[in-house]
Amino acid sequence: MSEAIALTADQDSLARAREEAYGAPLEALDVARPELFEQDVMWPYFERLRAEAPVHYCAESVFGPYWSVTTYDLIKEVDTSHEIFSSEPTIVIDDPDEDFDLPMFIAMDPPKHDEQRKVVSPVVGPRNLAALEPVIRQRVQTILDSLPVGETFDWVDRVSIELTTQMLATLFDFPWEERRKLTRWSDVTTANEESGIVESEEQRRAELYECLEYFTGLWHDRAGKAPGNDLISLLAHGEATRDLVNRPMEFLGNLVLLIVGGNDTTRNSLSGGVLALNLFPDQFTRLKADPGVIPNMVSEIIRWQTPLAHMRRTAKQDAVLGGQQIRAGDKVVMWYVSGNRDESMFRNADDFVIDRENARKHIAFGFGLHRCMGNRVAEMQLRIAWEEILKRFSHIEVVGEPVRVRSGFVKGYLELPVRVTAA
Amino acid sequence: MAKITFITHDGQPHVVEAANGTSVMNAAIDNLVPGIDADCGGECSCATCHVVVDDAWWDKVGGPSDREESMLDLNPEREPHSRLSCQIPVRDELDGLVVNVPEFQM
Numbered sequence A: 001m002s003e004a005i006a007l008t009a010d011q012d013s014l015a016r017a018r019e020e021a022y023g024a025p026l027e028a029l030d031v032a033r034p035e036l037f038e039q040d041v042m043w044p045y046f047e048r049l050r051a052e053a054p055v056h057y058c059a060e061s062v063f064g065p066y067w068s069v070t071t072y073d074l075i076k077e078v079d080t081s082h083e084i085f086s087s088e089p090t091i092v093i094d095d096p097d098e099d100f101d102l103p104m105f106i107a108m109d110p111p112k113h114d115e116q117r118k119v120v121s122p123v124v125g126p127r128n129l130a131a132l133e134p135v136i137r138q139r140v141q142t143i144l145d146s147l148p149v150g151e152t153f154d155w156v157d158r159v160s161i162e163l164t165t166q167m168l169a170t171l172f173d174f175p176w177e178e179r180r181k182l183t184r185w186s187d188v189t190t191a192n193e194e195s196g197i198v199e200s201e202e203q204r205r206a207e208l209y210e211c212l213e214y215f216t217g218l219w220h221d222r223a224g225k226a227p228g229n230d231l232i233s234l235l236a237h238g239e240a241t242r243d244l245v246n247r248p249m250e251f252l253g254n255l256v257l258l259i260v261g262g263n264d265t266t267r268n269s270l271s272g273g274v275l276a277l278n279l280f281p282d283q284f285t286r287l288k289a290d291p292g293v294i295p296n297m298v299s300e301i302i303r304w305q306t307p308l309a310h311m312r313r314t315a316k317q318d319a320v321l322g323g324q325q326i327r328a329g330d331k332v333v334m335w336y337v338s339g340n341r342d343e344s345m346f347r348n349a350d351d352f353v354i355d356r357e358n359a360r361k362h363i364a365f366g367f368g369l370h371r372c373m374g375n376r377v378a379e380m381q382l383r384i385a386w387e388e389i390l391k392r393f394s395h396i397e398v399v400g401e402p403v404r405v406r407s408g409f410v411k412g413y414l415e416l417p418v419r420v421t422a423a
Numbered sequence B: 001m002a003k004i005t006f007i008t009h010d011g012q013p014h015v016v017e018a019a020n021g022t023s024v025m026n027a028a029i030d031n032l033v034p035g036i037d038a039d040c041g042g043e044c045s046c047a048t049c050h051v052v053v054d055d056a057w058w059d060k061v062g063g064p065s066d067r068e069e070s071m072l073d074l075n076p077e078r079e080p081h082s083r084l085s086c087q088i089p090v091r092d093e094l095d096g097l098v099v100n101v102p103e104f105q106m
């Protein structure tokens, strides 16, 4: 690897961030600033919060006032106290637009959450997945076999996006040739003015209505047929969701949940794994010597990457958390990205260790009732991808600087230039 | 102290000795019984320690708490005698307990 390439924030920027993180008064820290994540310099801020103020109040930010929860145990406490910390009205730090609110079960409390989740969860359940595994493997093989060995290409576009999009298209039984629409809708959903993905909020909405229209078509098609095993068919025939199509915003909300939930997250884990193995090359050597470690490495990749940096809750009532007085109505942000680097849980937490003993205990899927519904899909995709990668390539070298997403929610990569060597 | 038999999906019995106060989940993990993931480490928050209690033992083991019920209820493969094994404390009374480990944890 050439010396000039910075795979993480360069030493100078990190040193400056560290100075700022420890130099500023505690109450002035605002870890939600998207640029911290774009530059990969949020680490010292979280380190200080974990040590000095694991439940921390930020009075002023572009997202308004919010609490940050940054240690493993306290995050778990919030995540499992859904009677106090509600997932409504939204699970991201940014408040929803009042005139464009998309209801989805990730942002609902029981009992409605449970009813809707139960209908769609079998499609990503282990039984359905075992049946899907051969199909997925074949698709992974095709993608990997098409890569230009010895040439520089973008891993994000050629592998990570393509693979997760094909997986989603399979789960939805989506018209195959049009599958990149799914990628576009996922990107559009999480876009904001700064991301450059859409020109305006109007454009964003217009594209999401297009998504709604397209899926309404698929719905009517599936509703008219015998029940199948794809997501749309399950929704169209499920007792709790049979008339969802008549509540267009809620229908759109749940579609978008599955599209985004299954897209960015796995995509960024696939890219993050390549980056991690370049940053810790001794781990790549160990991996090649013992491919049996792949399932554990998959958990370690998800811990190390933490593709969703946070989830947000809203206090329904006054509560004391970690000695701090939270008031009803306050925003409480659980920083999974910090909990997964908590040294009291993970020794040498910043290191990527493929056989880390407690890697599965990572918090990147959340905990409790809302714990990621697609966790087994994600793990399966990553496992198959790495099994097939090892059969083909002896090295995946990152040859240019990764471009990171400017967001404190989706923690990932826009570009990752690589070159692969045949095994 | 109790002897516990885990019957895995392939029909294989795994017999382990467990101390009082530990959980049935921990007894499985400590003895490398396959098929129990226990991702959350026993906090009733992941439902990947699902077992189905043998009919003859159901009355002694008892049903789930409200909190466990809400996690179990999200599992489409739940059976009438399903429990989360991290929520079953080992006690003398359960000596001889038989539980079935499902094919998949989700």
Ligand code: HEM
Pocket (backbone or CB within 6 Å): A087, A091, A105, A106, A107, A117, A124, A257, A258, A261, A262, A263, A265, A266, A269, A302, A306, A307, A308, A311, A312, A364, A365, A366, A367, A369, A370, A371, A372, A373, A374, A375, A377, A378
């Ligand atoms: C490495 C990959 C993934 C990560 C890190 C991840 C992370 C998460 C997290 C943190 C939550 C908890 C939300 C909360 O507590 O508010 C969640 C929920 C969810 N995820 Fe994932 N996810 C991943 C992959 C997937 C995939 C592949 C799918 C779909 C196929 C999916 C679908 C969902 C859904 C539907 C929920 C909502 C569950 C509920 O509210 O009950 N996720 N995910």
Ligand code: FES
Pocket (backbone or CB within 6 Å): B025, B037, B038, B039, B040, B041, B042, B043, B044, B045, B046, B047, B048, B049, B084, B085, B086, B087
């Ligand atoms: S170990 Fe997670 S619910 Fe039992």
